[in-house]
Amino acid sequence: MTDQITVSIDGMGGDNAPDMIVGGLDLAVKKIGNVRFLLFGDEAKLSPLLAQYPAVAAVCEIRHTTDIVTNDDKPTAALRSGKNSSMRLAIDAVKDGEASAVISAGNTGALMAMATIVLRMIPGISRPAIAASFPSQTGECLMLDLGANIECDAENLVQFAVMGEVYARNVLGMSEPSIGILNVGVEVLKGNESVKKAAQILQNSNLPVKFYGFVEGDDIGKGTVDVIVTDGFTGNIALKTAEGTARMFAYYLRDALTSSIFSKLGAIIAKGAIDRFRNHFDPRRYNGAMLLGANGVCVKSHGGTDAIGFANAVEVGVNLVRRNVTELIKEDLAHLMADDLEQPSKTAAE
């Protein structure tokens, strides 16, 4: 049997918190097993919910606070005046060793700022990135950053490439993941200064990263590469554009399959296949993004998700702890950077 894992939960973050949070914990505890929660938030709101979900209540400890970080709070303001917020206290629990992972569906910018300050960064990484998997024609594709950093320079993008490579290898089990930088064209002259310079660094570096070059937006769905690197502004918009397109597609498919007696009959006969198809694209399946680069496991759930999606984010956090990901990334990064420092001098000596 696996060791019991303690997960700290920001009980008040997300559009439908705290209801969907506690509902999500209920689904998570039934699926994952051997997990314990520290649930941060307003006891007056959380207690009645726990009464509805005895399976959660049995493994859950409420840590009362009425302070919350809202979506309108600037990260700097959240850092200054949010020291007693459910989000901050949940992160503190990881730093203090009370919990092994923190899950929040709240304000992305505040979560990133707090996790960076409280947990600190993995040595060699200057800024964290939000990473998550996308479905693709060939399986799945890891993309980062999905919204932690609005503007990124070339150095940030290179660090994202290294973190993404390590993550894809250690967590997704890819043996030699290929890395692409998201751009408006595949030609070397295309794009802004950051992507051009980052590509140049990755092309010429001794990092053992399998760099493919530039990829375009449609390469996400094609599965051209295993890891796609981008700044948080573009990545967030690409992520949500893909989600929105999938939702629109599903909407029109439903519409088509109910448009006539023939289509209804056909849909009933093909129901098993159509249900599997729909399930494959359910965005809740892909909910739960890791804040890669932080020195501790921190998972961001989509703010607008429901209990099923939140449960998935909890599962992502638990798997990251069970796979010992932060330590693996730290080790691999240390090796990668040592290699990178050694190689050029070797070449110079040849």
Next chain:
Amino acid sequence: MTDQITVSIDGMGGDNAPDMIVGGLDLAVKKIGNVRFLLFGDEAKLSPLLAQYPAVAAVCEIRHTTDIVTNDDKPTAALRSGKNSSMRLAIDAVKDGEASAVISAGNTGALMAMATIVLRMIPGISRPAIAASFPSQTGECLMLDLGANIECDAENLVQFAVMGEVYARNVLGMSEPSIGILNVGVEVLKGNESVKKAAQILQNSNLPVKFYGFVEGDDIGKGTVDVIVTDGFTGNIALKTAEGTARMFAYYLRDALTSSIFSKLGAIIAKGAIDRFRNHFDPRRYNGAMLLGANGVCVKSHGGTDAIGFANAVEVGVNLVRRNVTELIKEDLAHLMADDLEQPSKTAAE
């Protein structure tokens, strides 16, 4: 009967040129009727193709040149040394009044640079934008810029908003189109400096533009607003991400509907509905983007399209000419700007 329209064609631009170009003209002439082409490119390659398509040959005049602009050419290099290229000569034909519209599937940056220099800009617009329609749950949504400008300041985005509004009203027939700016969140504090400042200008301006505020990537598919404004880097990646997601969705749908004897039978019975559904999302239907802001009709086709997609781009160009769009935009912009200049002084005097 409508007046005959002369369209100049860059015969050598695009991944599958010139074959798909001439094939596209064949489809276009059969559909549109009463159109004439000036076809710029290598006569040795174009003549044998015209021999295969007598309907095109009957209304087409080849203008021979062996110079071409490649996808690797920087816009500045194309401007300097591409004066005899098929792209440049096709644009010149519009400036010289020989043709009413130019269509190219070639290098986007070069096309924008050449069209801007040769055709010049509509007064009041400092940079052109690529605009095209996306399918949405509520119908369609116009988005700009889709790749003409890698970096945009707030003033560019405001001009795109004005152009998009005028275009949506005059060409798409929307009575009071709503405008949104693409961002990583809807809260006013989110995003980079350009989008924040542009939103502030649109919110406080006297321009009669129905400004909705910020929208996110998934609002493209939802159809939250009629016009979405963004910089060319983000817009290009959003466009291609949506295309790629639609293609992946179609791939898995095909896979699901052929996975068992039941799904195959269901698909046969529902074939009519499924075909209509597929046709609705065919990216070739949405091919053909206008270079909004240029003082003349210039349409950019997707470089990787086929004859069906290229024919659609030709049709977009012909419709823009028939609807007299450039003049309508010029008139409306002059009014809008006159209003904007009047309003503040009125307010100050009150």
